[in-house]
Amino acid sequence: MASLETDVLVIGGGATGAGVAWDCALRGFDTILVDRADLAEGTSGRFHGLLHSGGRYVVKDPVAADECVAENAILRRVIPDCIEDTGGLFVVTPDDDPAYGDAFLEGCRRANLPTEEIGVGEALKLEPRLNPGIKRAFTVPDGSIDAWKTVWALARGASARGARILTYHKVVDLKVEGDAVVGARVRNELTGEELDVGARFTLNASGAWAAQIVKMAGIEGVGVIPGKGIMIAMNHRLVNTVVNRCTMPADGDILVPIRTVSVIGTTDIRAADPDEIPVTQDEVDAMLDDGERLVPGFRDARALRVWAGVRPLFQDEKASGQAAADTRDVSRTHAVVDHVERDGVGRFLTMSGGKLTTLRLMAQDLVDAMCRQLGEDRPCTTTTARPPDNDDGQLYSLGARLRRREATLQEEQLICECELIGRTRLEETMRRRGTTNLDDVRRSLRLGMGPCQGGFCIYRATGILHGVGRLDGPEASASLRGFLQERWKGMWPILYGDQLRQARLDDWIFQGLLDVEHVPG
Amino acid sequence: MSHHDVIVVGTGLAGLTAAARLAEGGARVLVLAKGVGATHLSPCTIDVLGYAPDRVSDPGAALAGLGEDHPYAAVGRDGVAAAIGWFTDAMRDRYPYTGGLDRNLLLPTAVGALKPTAVVPETMAAGDGSDPVLVVGFTALKDFHAPLLADNLSRAGIAARAVELGLVPEGRVDVNSLGFARAFDDPAFRAEVAAQLVARLGADERVAFPAVLGIADAPAAWGTLRERLARPVFEVPTLPPSVPGMRVFAVLRERLRRAGVRVILNAVVGGAERAGGRVSAVRARVGLREVTYGCDWVVLASGGFASGGLELDSRWKARERALGLPVTGVPTDERFRADYFAEQPMARAGVAVDRDLRPEGHENVLVAGATLAGAQPWREKSGDGISLATGHRAAELILGAAVPSEPARAA
Numbered sequence: 001m002a003s004l005e006t007d008v009l010v011i012g013g014g015a016t017g018a019g020v021a022w023d024c025a026l027r028g029f030d031t032i033l034v035d036r037a038d039l040a041e042g043t044s045g046r047f048h049g050l051l052h053s054g055g056r057y058v059v060k061d062p063v064a065a066d067e068c069v070a071e072n073a074i075l076r077r078v079i080p081d082c083i084e085d086t087g088g089l090f091v092v093t094p095d096d097d098p099a100y101g102d103a104f105l106e107g108c109r110r111a112n113l114p115t116e117e118i119g120v121g122e123a124l125k126l127e128p129r130l131n132p133g134i135k136r137a138f139t140v141p142d143g144s145i146d147a148w149k150t151v152w153a154l155a156r157g158a159s160a161r162g163a164r165i166l167t168y169h170k171v172v173d174l175k176v177e178g179d180a181v182v183g184a185r186v187r188n189e190l191t192g193e194e195l196d197v198g199a200r201f202t203l204n205a206s207g208a209w210a211a212q213i214v215k216m217a218g219i220e221g222v223g224v225i226p227g228k229g230i231m232i233a234m235n236h237r238l239v240n241t242v243v244n245r246c247t248m249p250a251d252g253d254i255l256v257p258i259r260t261v262s263v264i265g266t267t268d269i270r271a272a273d274p275d276e277i278p279v280t281q282d283e284v285d286a287m288l289d290d291g292e293r294l295v296p297g298f299r300d301a302r303a304l305r306v307w308a309g310v311r312p313l314f315q316d317e318k319a320s321g322q323a324a325a326d327t328r329d330v331s332r333t334h335a336v337v338d339h340v341e342r343d344g345v346g347r348f349l350t351m352s353g354g355k356l357t358t359l360r361l362m363a364q365d366l367v368d369a370m371c372r373q374l375g376e377d378r379p380c381t382t383t384t385a386r387p388p389d390n391d392d393g394q395l396y397s398l399g400a401r402l403r404r405r406e407a408t409l410q411e412e413q414l415i416c417e418c419e420l421i422g423r424t425r426l427e428e429t430m431r432r433r434g435t436t437n438l439d440d441v442r443r444s445l446r447l448g449m450g451p452c453q454g455g456f457c458i459y460r461a462t463g464i465l466h467g468v469g470r471l472d473g474p475e476a477s478a479s480l481r482g483f484l485q486e487r488w489k490g491m492w493p494i495l496y497g498d499q500l501r502q503a504r505l506d507d508w509i510f511q512g513l514l515d516v517e518h519v520p521g
Numbered sequence: 522m523s524h525h526d527v528i529v530v531g532t533g534l535a536g537l538t539a540a541a542r543l544a545e546g547g548a549r550v551l552v553l554a555k556g557v558g559a560t561h562l563s564p565c566t567i568d569v570l571g572y573a574p575d576r577v578s579d580p581g582a583a584l585a586g587l588g589e590d591h592p593y594a595a596v597g598r599d600g601v602a603a604a605i606g607w608f609t610d611a612m613r614d615r616y617p618y619t620g621g622l623d624r625n626l627l628l629p630t631a632v633g634a635l636k637p638t639a640v641v642p643e644t645m646a647a648g649d650g651s652d653p654v655l656v657v658g659f660t661a662l663k664d665f666h667a668p669l670l671a672d673n674l675s676r677a678g679i680a681a682r683a684v685e686l687g688l689v690p691e692g693r694v695d696v697n698s699l700g701f702a703r704a705f706d707d708p709a710f711r712a713e714v715a716a717q718l719v720a721r722l723g724a725d726e727r728v729a730f731p732a733v734l735g736i737a738d739a740p741a742a743w744g745t746l747r748e749r750l751a752r753p754v755f756e757v758p759t760l761p762p763s764v765p766g767m768r769v770f771a772v773l774r775e776r777l778r779r780a781g782v783r784v785i786l787n788a789v790v791g792g793a794e795r796a797g798g799r800v801s802a803v804r805a806r807v808g809l810r811e812v813t814y815g816c817d818w819v820v821l822a823s824g825g826f827a828s829g830g831l832e833l834d835s836r837w838k839a840r841e842r843a844l845g846l847p848v849t850g851v852p853t854d855e856r857f858r859a860d861y862f863a864e865q866p867m868a869r870a871g872v873a874v875d876r877d878l879r880p881e882g883h884e885n886v887l888v889a890g891a892t893l894a895g896a897q898p899w900r901e902k903s904g905d906g907i908s909l910a911t912g913h914r915a916a917e918l919i920l921g922a923a924v925p926s927e928p929a930r931a932a
Contacts (some may be wrong), residue, residue, distance in 0.1 A: 288835055299835040413663050413695040423663070456664075456760055459632070463666025473633070473672035480632070481862075488861035495857060495867075496833045504827035505562070511899035513564055513758060515634040517862050518576075520676040 001185075001196050004164070006032040008370070009183055009199035011171055011213055012206035013037075014044035015147060015356050018154035019363035019382070020205050025161035026385055027367065027378040032197055033155070033163060034186050036170035038440050040151040042274075043207050044356060045443060046309030048231050048265040049258035050242060051075065051083055051143035052357040055090055055115065056249055057332060058107025059100070064332040064355075065111045071358045072141060074383050078360070081390040082150040084398065086257055088142025088242035089123060090115075093293050094133040096247045101136045104246055108140070115140050127239050129295045142242035144258035146396070147356060148443050149389075157387030169195065174202065174216040174348075181217055181348035201370050204350040205363075207312035208274040214350055219343045221318050222350065226274040227311035229266035230283050232494060235302040235451050237398075238262045238295050245294065252290020259398070260419075260450065261304060264291050268311070277308040279493045303494040304451060314352030318342060334362045336369045346373065415464070416457035418450020426461060427468055436471050438462065438483040453487055455506040459514065474521035481517075484510060524815035525551040527919060528803055529822060530790050530843050531830070533558030534565070534905055535890025536822035537773040538912035542607060543820075544780035546920040551814060552777065553788040553805050559828055559891070559908075560766035564732070564758030566645065567608070567618070567909055569601065571625065571637035571902025580639050580906075581622030590869075590895040593903075595876050596910045598622065604913035605640055611776060616739055616768045617643045629654075629729065629757055631665055633673025633681075637902060642765055644734060644743045647727055647753035653680040655722060656729045656757075657714075661689045661696050664760035665731035681729075686717055701733035702764040705742045715749035722752060732756035732765050739768055788812075790823070790843040798884040800844070818885045818922075820915045821846070822908075825871060825891035825898075841872055841892065846880045849873040850894045868897040878915050887915040 008024045010017050013035030021033040035041070054068030076083055092098050101117070108115040116139050123137035124130055155165050168189040175183045175198070183199040204213045211224045237257040245253035251267045264287060271277050284306060291298035314335060334354030339345040349369055354362045364380045371378055386393075405420045413423040429444050438461055441447050447461060448454030458480065466476045495503050510516045529540040532554040543550045569580040570587075577583040584598050593601065602622055609618045618640050620626055625637035626649035641648075654674060658667025667683035674681040690696050690704035704710045711734075722728070728750055735742030747754045758765060777784060787808055794802040794813070802815045823830030823843050831848060833839045837856065839848035850870035857865050871894030872880050878887040889911035891898065898904035 303835075411694060413661075415663060459760060460663050460666070462632070463663075463669045466669045466672065467666060473669070473676055476669060477632070477673065485861045489859065492857035492859065496835045496837065500826055500833050501829060504825065507899045508562060508827055508904075509760060512568075512902065512904055513760070514630045514632045515636045515902070516632060517634075518636070519632050519634040519673055521673075 001194050003196035003198060004032060005198045006030045006164070007200045008032070009034070009197050009202045011184070011202065011204050012209070013039040013151070013155070013165070013167060014042050014205070014207055015040070015151055015359040016207060016351055016354065016362050017205035018151045018158070019359040020203055020351075020366055021158040021163050021165070022154040022387060023363040023367045023380060023382050025158040025163045026381050027371075031158060031163040032166060032199070033158070034166045034169040034171060034184070034197070036168070036189060038167050038443055039155055039165070040148050040443060042209070043309045043312065044147045044151055046231070046307050047147060047356055048254060048256045048263045049144045049147065050254055050256045051145040052355070053088055053140040053142045054111055054113050055088065055104070055108065055140040055142065056244060058111050058113060059103050060248055061332055062107065062111065065107065065113065067333060067358045067361060069111050069113050071361050072143070074360060075145070075357070076143070076395065078382065078384065078386050079150055079153060079390050080393055080395045082146045082153060082396065084144045084258070084396045086142065086144050086240060086242050088140040088244060089127065090138040090140060090244045090246035091123065091130065091134045091294070092136040092246045093131055094135065095293060096245060098135050100247055101138065104138065113140065127241055127243065129238055129297070130243065131294060131296055136246065138246065142244070144242065144256050145356065146259070152444065153387040153389055160388065171213060171216070174213070176217055176345070179344055180346040200347065201374065202348045203366055203370060204348065205366070208310040210312060210350050210352060217339070217345055217348060219339060219345060221316065222337060223315040223317060224352065225313040225315050226271040226277070227313045228269045228271040228277045228308050229311065230279050230287060230306060230308045231263050231265035232284065232287055232306045233261045233263050233304045235261060235304050238298070238301060243294055252287045255291070255294050259446070271310060274310045277310055279306050279308050281493055284493050300497070302451070302498040303496075304499060305453065305490040306494045307490050312353060334358065334365070336365050338369065340373065349373075415460050416447050416450065418452055418457075419446045421445050421447055421457070423464065426464060430465055430468060430470055436465065436475055436479060438465070438479050439486055442483070448483070448487065452502055453491060453506065454483065455502065455509055458483055459509070477519045477521050484516065522802065522813050522815045523551070525549055526816070527551075527818040527820060528553060528814055528816040529820045530554065530803070531558055531822035531824060531890065532770075532784065532786070533822060533824055533828065533890055533908060534560055534563070534769070535908035535912035536820070537770070537777070538604070538608065538909055539820045539822060539889055539916045540782055541611065541773055541776045541780070542913055542916035543919060544777060544782045546916065548920065550782045551816075552782060552784040553790055553803070553814070554784070554786055555789050555829070556786055557770060559824055560763070560770040562761045562763055563766045563905055564763055565642070565766040565769045565905060566628065566638040566758070567605065567620070567640035567905050568637070568902040569622065569639040569906035573901060576637055578625055578637075579623060580625055588895070590873070592893040592896050592907045592911055595874060595878055596914045600914050601906070601910045603917070604910045607913055608909055609640065612769070612772055615772045619643050619646050629670060629674050631670055631731075631757055631759060633670045633677065635677055639906065642756070644739055644756045645732070645765075647755035648729065648757065650727065651679055652753075653723060653726045654729050655726045656681055656683040657718065658683060658685040658731065659701065660685050660687050661694050662698065662701055662731060662733070662759070663695065664698055665757070670729070670757065684718070684721055686714065688713065688717075697762060698731065698733045698759045698764050699736065699762050699767070701731070702736035705733060705735045706737045708745070711742055711745050712749070715746060718750060722750060727753040727755065729755055729757050732758045732763070736764055736767060793819075793844050798882055800883065800886055803844070818887070818919050819844070820912075820919070821886060821888045821892060822890040822912060823892055828891060830892045831871060839870060844886065846872045846883070846886075846888070848894075864897065864900065868900065869895050871895065877918055878911060887918060889915045
């Protein structure tokens with residue numbers, strides 16, 4: 001078996017893991033990050049895109065609110081290119097208690113969260129599609145954040161400082177010597193080869209899958225409640241400001257404008273298995289009704305895609321002795337699980353709970369805890385260091401991509417018209433990532449994520465992947481079929497209206513014109 | 522209010538066929554359509570029946586195995602044959618078709634699958650065969666990938682290789698199929714293509730091109746290349762826009778013009794005046810005006826869910842948009858299955874008709890094409906076959922309506 005040696009092994013390539021790898025690399029640790037699939041393939045790539053101001057938590061979860069207030073400001077500084085400064089509104093809908101608005105204002109004051117109550121007329125002028133029956137409105141500094149871009153920026157930053165990012169490497173076992181974890185045995189999911197990774201320290205940043213990893217060290221009783229939430233991306237920006245219902249956190253109460261779409265979320269249902277989170281028609285129906293409450297006519301708008309993510313809500317049987325009944329009542333803050341203190345197992349820490357907005361703080365807390373255990377004093381610099389592609393300090397603007405494209409419109413083929421992806425960038429990404437998987441390309445470039453959901457660009461991308469020699473015929477066919485299947489998963493529960501029409505056109509292309517089903521191999 | 526013998530709604534293959542056949546038979550026809558139809562998306566090979574569910578080699582015989590609810594049941598094999606005969610004749614001079622109901626041809630698609638189809642443009646027919654193939658692509662045409670096609674075709678047992686030419690029509694790097702088709706109308710461009718290929722041909726090779734060999738006069742462009750290359754030459758359909766479909770549209774549109782048929786585009790039909798079981802007039806929004814057109818008959822060929830003839834709302838209620846006809850076949854529980862390539866329960870939803878293509882409660886409305894319930898056109902490869910056959914059948918029924926229709930006629 002081949003083997004690698006490193007200072008720190010990070011398990012999990014979501015926002016937390018990428019943040020940890022970046023933090024470790026900045027502090028001079030040699031680092032290896034492994035993920036069983038692609039970066040941001042789990043919870044991070046399946047969230048609504050909200051960069052919390054903290055407003056959502058000021059009444060119910062003040063610690064989480066304080067963290068959001070601080071981290072929101074830091075992320076705007078260090079990864080500006082991943083963030084759009086949309087601003088946010090909390091609105092009291094006709095179905096909500098106006099008195100909650102007072103508790104909300106009080107909470108914001110306590111948390112030092114800049115907010116202002118504005119008149120209903122002014123709110124409607126700002127967002128004309130809002131329910132005209134709203135009774136109060138408050139402004140907050142919410143934003144939207146591109147999770148893929150964030151995770152990739154952090155991973156690239158870590159790589160540039162020597163970290164090795166091993167995607168599609170699944171941990172099959174932790175290596176335990178005496179009372180310490182000394183690395184892991186990982187399997188390359190693409191080749192089946194196993195690899196022995198020896199590490200001075202192992203950091204478990206696998207989110208909703210953390211309990212599965214912990215068990216490999218023979219540790220019992222650490223639970224993660226996978227809290228399933230569904231989200232629907234609507235074509236167009238129905239709003240240009242994040243809109244929150246001003247009420248205790250509930251289902252379907254956030255509408256986030258991100259890139260060219262708006263995402264409504266979410267639900268919170270306890271799931272038995274983080275890998276089994278199907279979306280049901282009833283959940284979609286309920287979410288559309290929730291949307292209708294915020295933006296009348298929501299049901300007539302075009303839905304693009306629906307998906308579910310799993311929150312890593314932490315539960316320690318040793319600490320609480322019982323399971324929480326409602327996942328909504330589990331704190332959204334994070335905690336470092338110290339396995340020395342708890343289980344007598346050293347050189348191994350687990351990050352539990354948390355949310356994307358606080359990814360930097362989570363990484364810092366985890367790496368700080370590691371440094372304490374190692375007895376090393378290496379200060380954290382992630383509050384000021386900027387990962388690659390965030391150098392100009394400018395927050396992302398919606399027109400940026402179009403502006404870049406227009407500069408080269410006559411010189412380059414446009415492969416994905418919906419997401420404005422040119423051929424050069426596509427080929428570069430394919431080469432850089434060394435991938436044969438169209439779904440990996442999708443996550444890196446947003447290829448196939450626009451209104452036609454890959455109807456046109458996926459044939460082109462398959463041809464190009466084949467043409468640059470990345471795929472032979474059978475692989476191209478398998479990749480194309482795999483993409484169509486994966487895409488279908490996010491489409492069929494919301495197929496009505498114009499998106500059903502689009503899906504039928506896509507069927508026409510893939511089945512009627514190309515007959516993908518019967519391509520050999 | 523103007524009055525017309527027949528109002529045809531839609532300008533896809535079904536609507537164009539019905540209107541042209543009716544006009545030939547002496548009817549005064551008005552065509553109303555929201556825009557140009559599905560021809561611009563469709564490769565316009567007449568796929569009659571390709572899979573049922575195994576690959577069909579004799580489509581004429583396989584028609585009998587389809588259920589009573591399938592649109593072909595109202596047409597019958599003879600009716601399908603008559604429609605093909607009419608279409609082949611209509612296309613003969615400007616864009617000839619070949620093939621028939623006895624045998625499916627197997628034509629390579631742009632990913633290299635071999636798709637069964639019954640009646641095809643002559644420009645595509647040499648795709649059926651086992652001789653080696655040289656696939657010609659253009660780097661400036663992103664909607665056709667020659668190496669991918671060649672690679673997959675080889676694995677299907679047909680030796681194939683690819684060359685890609687760097688020619689850029691109008692000096693642009695991003696040209697769609699229509700742009701290339703216009704370039705191929707220029708004799709100088711096709712001479713240049715032929716010159717670049719001639720030395721690279723193998724002995725027994727057929728030569729495949731994307732289906733962009735001319736738009737104004739495709740037979741001439743195709744003929745020149747056959748002559749210059751001295752090999753069988755065939756076209757393979759690209760992603761939309763479909764140049765072959767535009768050729769068909771142009772031929773049938775010209776036929777309508779010559780027959781004096783008025784075609785009003787940007788006319789969205791949204792209601793009817795009814796008396797008993799008869800529609801006496803249809804209402805349409807033409808631009809910003811509401812206009813009512815009187816009629817004796819209506820042929821509804823406005824397309825299915827893909828074309829907007831049918832729609833499903835977020836509460837899963839389906840609607841036929843022009844006349845509000847009842848839509849059947851929308852399941853109340855499982856509408857779609859999680860497996861993309863499985864048969865989808867929603868697939869056969871549409872407007873159900875009797876043996877004379879009439880929806881329930883309507884004496885003088887006939888439905889044709891993708892609006893009809895009962896088929897799964899893309900999965901079974903039957904879309905253009907159904908549109909042609911039912912469009913033609915609707916016209917025949919109306920023209921023969923002096924004699925009341927009997928079930929025996931439809932069999």
